[in-house]
Amino acid sequence: MAKGMLSDPGARKGLLLVSPPFFYALVMLAIPLGAVVLLSFWSKQTVGYDMTPTLANYQEALSHPLYRLLLGRSLMVSAAVTLVTVLLAYPIAYFVSFKVDPSRKSLWLLLITIPFWTSYLIRVVLWKVILGYNGVINSALLWLGVIDQPLQAINYNMGAVIVTLAHSYAPFAILPIFVALEKIDRSLLEASQDLGENKISTFLRVTLPLSVTGIVAAVLIVFIPTVGDFVTPELLGGPGGKLMANMIQSMFLGINKPTLGAALAVISMLSVAVVSLIFVVLCSRWMGGRQ
Template identity: 65%
Template sequence: MTGRNEGAILGDRLRRFFRSGEGTGLLLVSPTALYALLLLAVPLIAILMISFWTQTGIRDFDTTLTLANYREALSDPLYRQLMLRSLMVSGLVTLITVVLAFPIAYFVSFGVRAEHKSLWIFLITIPFWTSYLIRVFLWKVILGFNGVLNSGLQAIGIIEDPLTFILYNVNAVIITLAHAYAPFAILPIFVALEKIDRSLLEASRDLGESRTMTFLRVTLPLAAPGVVAAVLIVFIPTIGDYVTPRLVGGPGGLMIANMIQTQFLRLNNAPLGATLAVLAMLIVAVIAVVFMLIGYRASGGGKAGGRRK
Protein backbone atom coordinates (compact mmCIF):
# COMPACT_ATOMS: atom_id res chain seq x y z
CA MET A 1 0.00 0.00 0.00
CA THR A 2 2.79 2.39 0.84
CA GLY A 3 4.42 1.78 -2.54
CA ARG A 4 1.15 2.42 -4.33
CA ASN A 5 0.60 5.66 -2.43
CA GLU A 6 4.11 6.87 -3.25
CA GLY A 7 3.56 5.96 -6.93
CA ALA A 8 0.27 7.85 -6.97
CA ILE A 9 1.85 10.89 -5.35
CA LEU A 10 4.73 10.82 -7.84
CA GLY A 11 2.35 10.45 -10.77
CA ASP A 12 0.25 13.36 -9.49
CA ARG A 13 3.35 15.55 -9.18
CA LEU A 14 4.43 14.67 -12.70
CA ARG A 15 1.00 15.50 -14.10
CA ARG A 16 0.96 18.84 -12.33
CA PHE A 17 4.50 19.60 -13.49
CA PHE A 18 3.80 18.88 -17.16
CA ARG A 19 0.63 20.95 -17.00
CA SER A 20 2.61 23.93 -15.76
CA GLY A 21 4.43 26.40 -17.98
CA GLU A 22 7.83 24.92 -17.19
CA GLY A 23 6.63 21.40 -17.94
CA THR A 24 5.03 22.43 -21.22
CA GLY A 25 8.23 24.18 -22.24
CA LEU A 26 10.26 21.09 -21.36
CA LEU A 27 8.00 18.91 -23.49
CA LEU A 28 8.38 21.29 -26.42
CA VAL A 29 12.16 21.43 -26.11
CA SER A 30 12.75 17.74 -25.41
CA PRO A 31 12.42 16.43 -29.02
CA THR A 32 14.82 19.07 -30.31
CA ALA A 33 17.26 18.47 -27.45
CA LEU A 34 17.15 14.71 -28.03
CA TYR A 35 17.67 15.23 -31.76
CA ALA A 36 20.68 17.48 -31.14
CA LEU A 37 22.07 15.02 -28.59
CA LEU A 38 21.85 12.07 -30.96
CA LEU A 39 23.17 13.84 -34.08
CA LEU A 40 25.72 16.20 -32.52
CA ALA A 41 26.88 15.11 -29.08
CA VAL A 42 27.11 11.37 -29.76
CA PRO A 43 29.25 11.75 -32.94
CA LEU A 44 31.51 14.27 -31.19
CA ILE A 45 32.03 11.89 -28.27
CA ALA A 46 32.74 9.07 -30.73
CA ILE A 47 35.34 11.18 -32.58
CA LEU A 48 36.97 12.12 -29.27
CA MET A 49 37.19 8.47 -28.22
CA ILE A 50 38.56 7.31 -31.60
CA SER A 51 41.30 9.95 -31.41
CA PHE A 52 42.84 8.01 -28.49
CA TRP A 53 42.80 4.67 -30.34
CA THR A 54 45.24 3.10 -32.79
CA GLN A 55 44.40 1.80 -36.26
CA THR A 56 45.51 -1.84 -36.64
CA GLY A 57 43.68 -2.76 -39.84
CA ILE A 58 41.21 -1.45 -42.38
CA ARG A 59 38.35 -1.74 -39.87
CA ASP A 60 40.20 -2.85 -36.76
CA PHE A 61 41.22 -0.64 -33.84
CA ASP A 62 43.32 -1.07 -30.77
CA THR A 63 41.11 0.58 -28.16
CA THR A 64 43.94 1.05 -25.69
CA LEU A 65 43.98 4.75 -24.87
CA THR A 66 47.11 6.51 -26.10
CA LEU A 67 48.33 10.03 -26.83
CA ALA A 68 50.49 8.92 -29.77
CA ASN A 69 48.13 10.45 -32.31
CA TYR A 70 48.23 13.83 -30.57
CA ARG A 71 52.01 13.73 -30.36
CA GLU A 72 52.23 12.97 -34.08
CA ALA A 73 49.69 15.65 -35.01
CA LEU A 74 51.47 18.31 -32.96
CA SER A 75 55.01 17.37 -33.97
CA ASP A 76 54.59 16.75 -37.71
CA PRO A 77 55.42 19.95 -39.69
CA LEU A 78 52.90 19.06 -42.40
CA TYR A 79 49.95 19.08 -40.01
CA ARG A 80 51.12 22.31 -38.37
CA GLN A 81 51.46 23.95 -41.78
CA LEU A 82 47.98 22.87 -42.83
CA MET A 83 46.48 24.09 -39.55
CA LEU A 84 48.22 27.46 -39.80
CA ARG A 85 47.15 27.80 -43.43
CA SER A 86 43.57 26.98 -42.47
CA LEU A 87 43.60 29.63 -39.74
CA MET A 88 45.14 32.15 -42.13
CA VAL A 89 42.62 31.46 -44.90
CA SER A 90 39.64 31.50 -42.54
CA GLY A 91 40.86 34.68 -40.86
CA LEU A 92 41.35 36.50 -44.17
CA VAL A 93 38.01 35.28 -45.52
CA THR A 94 36.28 36.43 -42.34
CA LEU A 95 38.00 39.83 -42.40
CA ILE A 96 37.24 40.45 -46.07
CA THR A 97 33.67 39.23 -45.80
CA VAL A 98 32.77 41.24 -42.70
CA VAL A 99 34.49 44.41 -43.94
CA LEU A 100 32.59 44.23 -47.23
CA ALA A 101 29.34 43.11 -45.61
CA PHE A 102 29.09 45.91 -43.06
CA PRO A 103 28.63 48.78 -45.59
CA ILE A 104 25.98 46.77 -47.43
CA ALA A 105 24.10 45.99 -44.23
CA TYR A 106 24.46 49.61 -43.10
CA PHE A 107 23.09 50.90 -46.40
CA VAL A 108 20.09 48.55 -46.32
CA SER A 109 19.33 49.42 -42.70
CA PHE A 110 19.83 53.21 -42.80
CA GLY A 111 19.64 54.13 -46.49
CA VAL A 112 16.69 52.11 -47.79
CA ARG A 113 13.06 52.83 -47.12
CA ALA A 114 11.28 50.44 -44.80
CA GLU A 115 8.97 49.15 -47.54
CA HIS A 116 11.95 48.30 -49.78
CA LYS A 117 14.13 46.51 -47.21
CA SER A 118 12.48 43.14 -47.82
CA LEU A 119 13.34 43.40 -51.50
CA TRP A 120 16.99 44.09 -50.71
CA ILE A 121 17.17 41.16 -48.31
CA PHE A 122 15.58 39.03 -51.01
CA LEU A 123 18.26 40.12 -53.48
CA ILE A 124 21.02 39.38 -50.97
CA THR A 125 19.79 35.79 -50.58
CA ILE A 126 19.68 35.10 -54.34
CA PRO A 127 23.06 33.26 -54.27
CA PHE A 128 21.39 30.62 -52.09
CA TRP A 129 19.22 29.67 -55.06
CA THR A 130 22.10 27.88 -56.73
CA SER A 131 24.10 24.93 -55.49
CA TYR A 132 27.30 25.66 -53.63
CA LEU A 133 29.20 23.39 -56.01
CA ILE A 134 27.87 25.28 -59.02
CA ARG A 135 29.12 28.57 -57.52
CA VAL A 136 32.55 27.07 -56.93
CA PHE A 137 32.74 25.78 -60.50
CA LEU A 138 31.65 29.20 -61.77
CA TRP A 139 34.62 30.74 -59.97
CA LYS A 140 36.86 28.20 -61.71
CA VAL A 141 35.48 29.49 -65.00
CA ILE A 142 36.02 33.11 -63.95
CA LEU A 143 39.54 32.68 -62.53
CA GLY A 144 40.83 30.07 -64.97
CA PHE A 145 43.86 30.47 -67.25
CA ASN A 146 41.54 31.14 -70.18
CA GLY A 147 38.67 32.26 -67.97
CA VAL A 148 36.46 35.29 -68.00
CA LEU A 149 38.79 37.49 -65.94
CA ASN A 150 41.97 36.79 -67.89
CA SER A 151 40.20 37.00 -71.25
CA GLY A 152 38.60 40.32 -70.31
CA LEU A 153 41.85 41.85 -69.07
CA GLN A 154 43.67 40.71 -72.20
CA ALA A 155 40.91 42.03 -74.44
CA ILE A 156 41.18 45.56 -73.03
CA GLY A 157 44.99 45.47 -73.05
CA ILE A 158 45.69 45.56 -69.31
CA ILE A 159 47.69 42.32 -69.36
CA GLU A 160 49.48 40.43 -72.11
CA ASP A 161 49.77 37.01 -70.50
CA PRO A 162 47.06 35.35 -68.37
CA LEU A 163 47.38 35.76 -64.61
CA THR A 164 48.47 32.53 -62.96
CA PHE A 165 48.21 33.52 -59.30
CA ILE A 166 44.41 33.62 -59.10
CA LEU A 167 43.59 29.92 -59.50
CA TYR A 168 44.76 26.69 -57.89
CA ASN A 169 46.29 28.43 -54.91
CA VAL A 170 45.31 30.05 -51.63
CA ASN A 171 44.14 33.23 -53.39
CA ALA A 172 41.44 31.33 -55.27
CA VAL A 173 40.25 29.70 -52.05
CA ILE A 174 39.97 33.06 -50.29
CA ILE A 175 38.09 34.69 -53.19
CA THR A 176 35.64 31.81 -53.57
CA LEU A 177 34.93 31.44 -49.85
CA ALA A 178 34.50 35.21 -49.38
CA HIS A 179 31.87 35.26 -52.10
CA ALA A 180 30.11 32.13 -50.84
CA TYR A 181 29.76 33.34 -47.24
CA ALA A 182 29.00 37.02 -47.91
CA PRO A 183 25.23 36.68 -47.30
CA PHE A 184 25.90 34.93 -43.99
CA ALA A 185 27.82 38.01 -42.84
CA ILE A 186 25.37 40.61 -44.16
CA LEU A 187 22.23 39.27 -42.50
CA PRO A 188 23.32 39.20 -38.80
CA ILE A 189 24.90 42.65 -39.12
CA PHE A 190 21.70 43.97 -40.70
CA VAL A 191 19.60 42.53 -37.87
CA ALA A 192 21.86 44.17 -35.26
CA LEU A 193 21.68 47.52 -37.05
CA GLU A 194 17.90 47.30 -37.28
CA LYS A 195 17.66 46.92 -33.49
CA ILE A 196 19.48 50.21 -32.85
CA ASP A 197 17.23 52.92 -31.44
CA ARG A 198 17.46 55.80 -33.91
CA SER A 199 16.81 58.29 -31.13
CA LEU A 200 20.23 57.46 -29.69
CA LEU A 201 21.85 58.58 -32.93
CA GLU A 202 19.79 61.77 -32.93
CA ALA A 203 20.79 62.45 -29.34
CA SER A 204 24.46 62.00 -30.23
CA ARG A 205 24.14 64.51 -33.08
CA ASP A 206 22.24 66.95 -30.85
CA LEU A 207 25.10 66.78 -28.33
CA GLY A 208 27.53 67.94 -30.99
CA GLU A 209 29.07 64.69 -32.21
CA SER A 210 29.93 64.41 -35.88
CA ARG A 211 28.55 61.63 -38.09
CA THR A 212 31.86 59.81 -37.90
CA MET A 213 32.08 59.95 -34.11
CA THR A 214 28.43 58.99 -33.81
CA PHE A 215 29.13 55.93 -35.90
CA LEU A 216 32.25 55.00 -33.93
CA ARG A 217 30.86 55.67 -30.45
CA VAL A 218 27.20 54.69 -30.87
CA THR A 219 26.41 52.70 -34.00
CA LEU A 220 29.43 50.42 -34.08
CA PRO A 221 29.33 49.37 -30.39
CA LEU A 222 25.59 48.66 -30.62
CA ALA A 223 26.17 46.64 -33.80
CA ALA A 224 29.01 44.66 -32.19
CA PRO A 225 26.84 41.58 -31.43
CA GLY A 226 25.89 41.35 -35.09
CA VAL A 227 29.51 41.74 -36.17
CA VAL A 228 30.63 39.03 -33.75
CA ALA A 229 27.84 36.75 -34.98
CA ALA A 230 28.95 37.37 -38.57
CA VAL A 231 32.56 36.60 -37.67
CA LEU A 232 31.62 33.30 -36.03
CA ILE A 233 29.19 32.31 -38.77
CA VAL A 234 31.88 32.80 -41.40
CA PHE A 235 34.99 31.69 -39.51
CA ILE A 236 33.74 28.39 -38.09
CA PRO A 237 32.54 26.73 -41.32
CA THR A 238 35.34 28.07 -43.53
CA ILE A 239 38.07 26.51 -41.42
CA GLY A 240 36.41 23.13 -41.97
CA ASP A 241 35.68 23.56 -45.67
CA TYR A 242 37.31 20.93 -47.86
CA VAL A 243 35.28 21.19 -51.10
CA THR A 244 36.51 24.64 -52.13
CA PRO A 245 40.24 23.98 -51.48
CA ARG A 246 39.96 20.70 -53.37
CA LEU A 247 38.32 22.29 -56.44
CA VAL A 248 40.09 25.65 -56.72
CA GLY A 249 42.99 25.49 -54.28
CA GLY A 250 45.36 23.06 -55.92
CA PRO A 251 48.22 21.51 -53.89
CA GLY A 252 49.14 24.86 -52.36
CA GLY A 253 45.60 25.66 -51.27
CA LEU A 254 44.69 22.54 -49.32
CA MET A 255 43.54 22.97 -45.71
CA ILE A 256 43.34 20.84 -42.59
CA ALA A 257 39.88 19.53 -43.54
CA ASN A 258 41.36 17.99 -46.69
CA MET A 259 43.93 16.14 -44.59
CA ILE A 260 41.19 14.90 -42.25
CA GLN A 261 39.26 13.58 -45.24
CA THR A 262 42.42 11.92 -46.56
CA GLN A 263 43.14 10.23 -43.24
CA PHE A 264 39.62 8.83 -42.98
CA LEU A 265 38.93 7.83 -46.60
CA ARG A 266 42.29 7.21 -48.28
CA LEU A 267 44.90 6.36 -45.67
CA ASN A 268 42.50 4.39 -43.44
CA ASN A 269 43.83 6.09 -40.33
CA ALA A 270 40.64 7.17 -38.60
CA PRO A 271 42.30 7.80 -35.18
CA LEU A 272 44.74 10.32 -36.64
CA GLY A 273 41.96 11.95 -38.67
CA ALA A 274 39.85 12.17 -35.52
CA THR A 275 42.79 13.69 -33.67
CA LEU A 276 43.20 16.40 -36.30
CA ALA A 277 39.46 17.07 -36.14
CA VAL A 278 39.54 17.40 -32.35
CA LEU A 279 42.49 19.78 -32.46
CA ALA A 280 40.77 21.88 -35.12
CA MET A 281 37.60 22.04 -33.01
CA LEU A 282 39.55 23.07 -29.92
CA ILE A 283 41.31 25.87 -31.79
CA VAL A 284 38.01 27.08 -33.26
CA ALA A 285 36.36 26.95 -29.82
CA VAL A 286 39.11 29.06 -28.24
CA ILE A 287 38.96 31.64 -31.03
CA ALA A 288 35.15 31.73 -30.85
CA VAL A 289 35.25 32.40 -27.09
CA VAL A 290 37.78 35.18 -27.62
CA PHE A 291 35.58 36.85 -30.25
CA MET A 292 32.54 36.55 -28.01
CA LEU A 293 34.40 38.26 -25.16
CA ILE A 294 35.60 40.99 -27.51
CA GLY A 295 32.05 41.54 -28.74
CA TYR A 296 30.73 41.64 -25.19
CA ARG A 297 33.26 44.27 -24.17
CA ALA A 298 32.77 46.28 -27.38
CA SER A 299 29.02 46.42 -26.84
CA GLY A 300 29.52 47.68 -23.27
CA GLY A 301 27.88 44.64 -21.69
CA GLY A 302 29.78 44.85 -18.46
CA LYS A 303 29.13 48.58 -18.05
CA ALA A 304 25.46 48.18 -18.89
CA GLY A 305 25.14 45.46 -16.30
CA GLY A 306 26.77 47.73 -13.73
CA ARG A 307 24.35 50.56 -14.48
CA ARG A 308 21.35 48.25 -14.05
CA LYS A 309 22.57 47.45 -10.60
Protein backbone atom coordinates (compact mmCIF):
# COMPACT_ATOMS: atom_id res chain seq x y z
CA MET A 1 0.00 0.00 0.00
CA ALA A 2 2.80 2.38 0.94
CA LYS A 3 4.61 1.47 -2.29
CA GLY A 4 1.46 2.27 -4.27
CA MET A 5 1.11 5.65 -2.58
CA LEU A 6 4.73 6.53 -3.37
CA SER A 7 4.16 5.66 -7.03
CA ASP A 8 1.25 8.13 -7.21
CA PRO A 9 2.53 11.61 -8.21
CA GLY A 10 -0.24 13.30 -6.22
CA ALA A 11 0.59 11.31 -3.10
CA ARG A 12 4.30 12.10 -3.44
CA LYS A 13 3.52 15.79 -3.82
CA GLY A 14 1.26 15.69 -0.75
CA LEU A 15 3.90 13.85 1.25
CA LEU A 16 6.49 16.42 0.20
CA LEU A 17 4.26 19.25 1.39
CA VAL A 18 3.45 17.58 4.71
CA SER A 19 6.97 16.44 5.58
CA PRO A 20 8.53 19.81 6.59
CA PRO A 21 5.81 20.77 9.12
CA PHE A 22 5.70 17.19 10.38
CA PHE A 23 9.42 17.08 11.12
CA TYR A 24 9.28 20.59 12.56
CA ALA A 25 6.50 19.53 14.95
CA LEU A 26 8.42 16.37 15.79
CA VAL A 27 11.64 18.23 16.63
CA MET A 28 10.11 21.30 18.32
CA LEU A 29 7.13 19.72 20.07
CA ALA A 30 7.15 15.94 20.33
CA ILE A 31 10.78 15.47 21.35
CA PRO A 32 10.77 18.20 24.07
CA LEU A 33 7.45 16.89 25.39
CA GLY A 34 8.83 13.36 25.49
CA ALA A 35 11.91 14.66 27.34
CA VAL A 36 9.70 16.31 29.98
CA VAL A 37 7.69 13.11 30.46
CA LEU A 38 10.88 11.06 30.74
CA LEU A 39 12.41 13.54 33.20
CA SER A 40 9.34 13.28 35.43
CA PHE A 41 10.21 9.61 36.14
CA TRP A 42 13.81 10.35 37.17
CA SER A 43 15.27 11.49 40.47
CA LYS A 44 17.42 14.59 40.92
CA GLN A 45 20.75 13.90 42.54
CA THR A 46 23.30 16.36 43.89
CA VAL A 47 25.16 15.95 40.63
CA GLY A 48 23.19 14.65 37.66
CA TYR A 49 20.13 12.42 37.67
CA ASP A 50 19.21 8.94 38.81
CA MET A 51 17.56 7.48 35.70
CA THR A 52 15.92 4.60 37.55
CA PRO A 53 12.17 4.91 36.84
CA THR A 54 10.23 6.09 39.88
CA LEU A 55 6.81 7.49 40.72
CA ALA A 56 8.11 9.51 43.68
CA ASN A 57 7.71 12.81 41.84
CA TYR A 58 4.08 12.10 41.00
CA GLN A 59 3.38 10.90 44.54
CA GLU A 60 4.74 14.14 45.96
CA ALA A 61 2.96 16.27 43.37
CA LEU A 62 -0.42 14.63 44.03
CA SER A 63 -0.11 14.41 47.82
CA HIS A 64 1.18 17.90 48.63
CA PRO A 65 -1.75 20.27 49.35
CA LEU A 66 0.06 23.29 47.90
CA TYR A 67 0.36 21.71 44.46
CA ARG A 68 -3.29 20.66 44.46
CA LEU A 69 -4.27 24.19 45.45
CA LEU A 70 -2.19 25.73 42.67
CA LEU A 71 -3.57 23.33 40.07
CA GLY A 72 -7.17 24.02 41.11
CA ARG A 73 -6.52 27.76 41.15
CA SER A 74 -4.91 27.63 37.71
CA LEU A 75 -7.88 25.76 36.21
CA MET A 76 -10.35 28.16 37.84
CA VAL A 77 -8.49 31.26 36.66
CA SER A 78 -8.20 29.86 33.13
CA ALA A 79 -11.92 29.01 33.14
CA ALA A 80 -12.74 32.57 34.28
CA VAL A 81 -10.46 34.05 31.62
CA THR A 82 -12.06 31.86 28.97
CA LEU A 83 -15.58 32.84 30.04
CA VAL A 84 -14.80 36.56 30.08
CA THR A 85 -12.91 36.40 26.79
CA VAL A 86 -15.61 34.50 24.89
CA LEU A 87 -18.42 36.68 26.29
CA LEU A 88 -16.58 39.80 25.13
CA ALA A 89 -15.40 38.29 21.84
CA TYR A 90 -18.77 37.04 20.60
CA PRO A 91 -20.45 40.48 20.24
CA ILE A 92 -17.39 41.82 18.43
CA ALA A 93 -17.31 38.86 16.04
CA TYR A 94 -21.07 39.15 15.53
CA PHE A 95 -20.80 42.85 14.76
CA VAL A 96 -18.00 42.36 12.24
CA SER A 97 -19.76 39.45 10.56
CA PHE A 98 -23.32 40.81 10.36
CA LYS A 99 -23.09 44.60 10.65
CA VAL A 100 -19.86 45.62 8.92
CA ASP A 101 -19.86 46.13 5.17
CA PRO A 102 -18.08 43.21 3.43
CA SER A 103 -15.57 45.57 1.88
CA ARG A 104 -14.48 46.74 5.35
CA LYS A 105 -14.31 43.40 7.13
CA SER A 106 -10.62 42.93 6.31
CA LEU A 107 -9.87 46.30 7.89
CA TRP A 108 -11.74 45.35 11.05
CA LEU A 109 -9.89 42.02 11.27
CA LEU A 110 -6.62 43.90 10.88
CA LEU A 111 -7.59 46.20 13.75
CA ILE A 112 -8.48 43.19 15.91
CA THR A 113 -5.01 41.72 15.40
CA ILE A 114 -3.18 44.96 16.27
CA PRO A 115 -2.33 43.72 19.81
CA PHE A 116 -0.15 41.05 18.17
CA TRP A 117 2.03 43.80 16.75
CA THR A 118 3.57 44.41 20.18
CA SER A 119 5.34 42.05 22.55
CA TYR A 120 3.18 40.06 24.95
CA LEU A 121 5.37 41.22 27.81
CA ILE A 122 4.85 44.86 26.83
CA ARG A 123 1.07 44.38 26.86
CA VAL A 124 1.23 42.89 30.35
CA VAL A 125 3.40 45.73 31.62
CA LEU A 126 1.00 48.26 30.11
CA TRP A 127 -1.87 46.71 32.03
CA LYS A 128 0.26 46.93 35.16
CA VAL A 129 0.58 50.66 34.49
CA ILE A 130 -3.15 51.02 33.81
CA LEU A 131 -4.19 49.14 36.97
CA GLY A 132 -1.38 50.42 39.19
CA TYR A 133 -1.77 52.40 42.44
CA ASN A 134 -0.92 55.58 40.56
CA GLY A 135 -2.05 54.21 37.20
CA VAL A 136 -4.45 55.46 34.58
CA ILE A 137 -7.66 54.22 36.22
CA ASN A 138 -6.86 55.52 39.70
CA SER A 139 -5.65 58.84 38.32
CA ALA A 140 -8.82 59.28 36.27
CA LEU A 141 -11.09 58.42 39.20
CA LEU A 142 -9.19 60.83 41.46
CA TRP A 143 -9.43 63.59 38.85
CA LEU A 144 -13.19 63.03 38.47
CA GLY A 145 -13.63 63.07 42.24
CA VAL A 146 -15.13 59.58 42.34
CA ILE A 147 -12.62 58.39 44.96
CA ASP A 148 -10.55 60.16 47.62
CA GLN A 149 -7.54 57.85 47.47
CA PRO A 150 -6.25 55.31 44.94
CA LEU A 151 -7.90 51.92 44.90
CA GLN A 152 -5.67 49.00 45.84
CA ALA A 153 -8.14 46.28 44.92
CA ILE A 154 -7.68 46.60 41.14
CA ASN A 155 -4.05 45.49 41.00
CA TYR A 156 -1.92 42.61 42.25
CA ASN A 157 -4.80 40.14 42.50
CA MET A 158 -6.56 37.50 40.44
CA GLY A 159 -8.92 40.08 38.97
CA ALA A 160 -6.02 41.93 37.37
CA VAL A 161 -4.66 38.63 36.03
CA ILE A 162 -8.03 37.71 34.51
CA VAL A 163 -8.49 41.12 32.88
CA THR A 164 -5.00 41.12 31.40
CA LEU A 165 -5.23 37.57 30.07
CA ALA A 166 -8.70 38.22 28.63
CA HIS A 167 -7.36 41.20 26.72
CA SER A 168 -4.29 39.34 25.51
CA TYR A 169 -6.21 36.33 24.23
CA ALA A 170 -9.25 38.20 22.86
CA PRO A 171 -8.15 37.97 19.19
CA PHE A 172 -7.78 34.20 19.57
CA ALA A 173 -11.45 34.02 20.52
CA ILE A 174 -12.80 36.60 18.08
CA LEU A 175 -11.37 35.05 14.92
CA PRO A 176 -12.76 31.48 15.19
CA ILE A 177 -16.18 32.81 16.23
CA PHE A 178 -16.11 35.20 13.28
CA VAL A 179 -15.29 32.36 10.89
CA ALA A 180 -18.19 30.28 12.25
CA LEU A 181 -20.59 33.21 11.89
CA GLU A 182 -19.44 33.88 8.35
CA LYS A 183 -20.36 30.32 7.35
CA ILE A 184 -23.99 30.76 8.43
CA ASP A 185 -26.37 30.91 5.48
CA ARG A 186 -28.17 34.25 5.80
CA SER A 187 -31.24 32.79 4.14
CA LEU A 188 -31.81 30.68 7.25
CA LEU A 189 -32.13 33.84 9.32
CA GLU A 190 -34.59 35.31 6.82
CA ALA A 191 -36.61 32.09 6.85
CA SER A 192 -36.74 32.15 10.65
CA GLN A 193 -38.14 35.66 10.68
CA ASP A 194 -40.57 34.82 7.87
CA LEU A 195 -41.91 32.04 10.12
CA GLY A 196 -42.69 34.54 12.86
CA GLU A 197 -39.53 34.55 14.96
CA ASN A 198 -38.22 37.88 16.20
CA LYS A 199 -34.56 38.87 16.11
CA ILE A 200 -33.82 37.61 19.62
CA SER A 201 -35.41 34.19 19.13
CA THR A 202 -33.74 33.91 15.72
CA PHE A 203 -30.40 34.55 17.34
CA LEU A 204 -31.02 32.03 20.14
CA ARG A 205 -32.49 29.30 17.94
CA VAL A 206 -30.51 29.72 14.70
CA THR A 207 -27.43 31.93 14.91
CA LEU A 208 -26.10 30.81 18.28
CA PRO A 209 -26.43 27.03 17.68
CA LEU A 210 -24.83 27.33 14.25
CA SER A 211 -21.87 29.23 15.72
CA VAL A 212 -21.18 26.72 18.50
CA THR A 213 -18.24 25.26 16.59
CA GLY A 214 -16.54 28.65 16.67
CA ILE A 215 -17.30 29.03 20.38
CA VAL A 216 -15.83 25.61 21.12
CA ALA A 217 -12.69 26.46 19.16
CA ALA A 218 -12.41 29.81 20.97
CA VAL A 219 -12.80 28.16 24.38
CA LEU A 220 -10.08 25.60 23.66
CA ILE A 221 -7.72 28.13 22.09
CA VAL A 222 -8.01 30.41 25.14
CA PHE A 223 -8.29 27.86 27.96
CA ILE A 224 -5.36 25.62 27.08
CA PRO A 225 -2.53 28.21 26.87
CA THR A 226 -3.74 30.35 29.80
CA VAL A 227 -3.20 27.43 32.19
CA GLY A 228 0.50 27.58 31.35
CA ASP A 229 0.88 31.36 31.50
CA PHE A 230 3.31 32.43 34.22
CA VAL A 231 4.30 35.97 33.14
CA THR A 232 0.96 37.64 33.93
CA PRO A 233 0.52 36.07 37.40
CA GLU A 234 4.13 36.91 38.19
CA LEU A 235 3.71 40.60 37.32
CA LEU A 236 0.07 41.21 38.32
CA GLY A 237 -0.93 38.40 40.66
CA GLY A 238 0.77 39.70 43.78
CA PRO A 239 2.19 37.52 46.58
CA GLY A 240 -0.92 35.30 46.75
CA GLY A 241 -1.57 35.15 43.04
CA LYS A 242 0.88 32.48 41.94
CA LEU A 243 -0.35 29.70 39.70
CA MET A 244 0.92 26.26 38.79
CA ALA A 245 2.98 27.65 35.91
CA ASN A 246 4.87 29.88 38.36
CA MET A 247 5.64 26.87 40.55
CA ILE A 248 6.88 24.85 37.57
CA GLN A 249 9.06 27.75 36.47
CA SER A 250 10.59 28.02 39.95
CA MET A 251 11.19 24.26 40.03
CA PHE A 252 13.33 24.45 36.91
CA LEU A 253 15.03 27.82 37.38
CA GLY A 254 14.82 28.53 41.10
CA ILE A 255 14.94 25.71 43.62
CA ASN A 256 16.54 23.17 41.26
CA LYS A 257 13.90 20.43 41.31
CA PRO A 258 13.43 19.83 37.60
CA THR A 259 12.12 16.28 38.00
CA LEU A 260 9.32 17.42 40.30
CA GLY A 261 8.68 20.36 37.99
CA ALA A 262 8.38 17.97 35.05
CA ALA A 263 5.87 15.85 37.00
CA LEU A 264 3.82 18.94 37.80
CA ALA A 265 3.93 19.91 34.12
CA VAL A 266 2.69 16.49 33.03
CA ILE A 267 -0.11 16.54 35.60
CA SER A 268 -1.13 20.01 34.42
CA MET A 269 -1.19 18.90 30.78
CA LEU A 270 -3.29 15.84 31.63
CA SER A 271 -5.70 17.94 33.70
CA VAL A 272 -6.15 20.40 30.85
CA ALA A 273 -6.64 17.54 28.40
CA VAL A 274 -9.32 15.94 30.59
CA VAL A 275 -11.21 19.21 31.13
CA SER A 276 -11.03 20.05 27.41
CA LEU A 277 -12.22 16.56 26.43
CA ILE A 278 -15.17 16.77 28.83
CA PHE A 279 -16.12 20.16 27.42
CA VAL A 280 -15.95 18.93 23.81
CA VAL A 281 -18.00 15.81 24.62
CA LEU A 282 -20.68 17.84 26.40
CA CYS A 283 -20.89 20.28 23.50
CA SER A 284 -21.10 17.41 21.00
CA ARG A 285 -23.93 15.77 22.95
CA TRP A 286 -25.75 19.10 23.23
CA MET A 287 -25.48 19.68 19.49
CA GLY A 288 -26.52 16.09 18.79
CA GLY A 289 -29.57 16.49 21.01
CA ARG A 290 -30.61 19.68 19.21
CA GLN A 291 -30.28 17.98 15.83
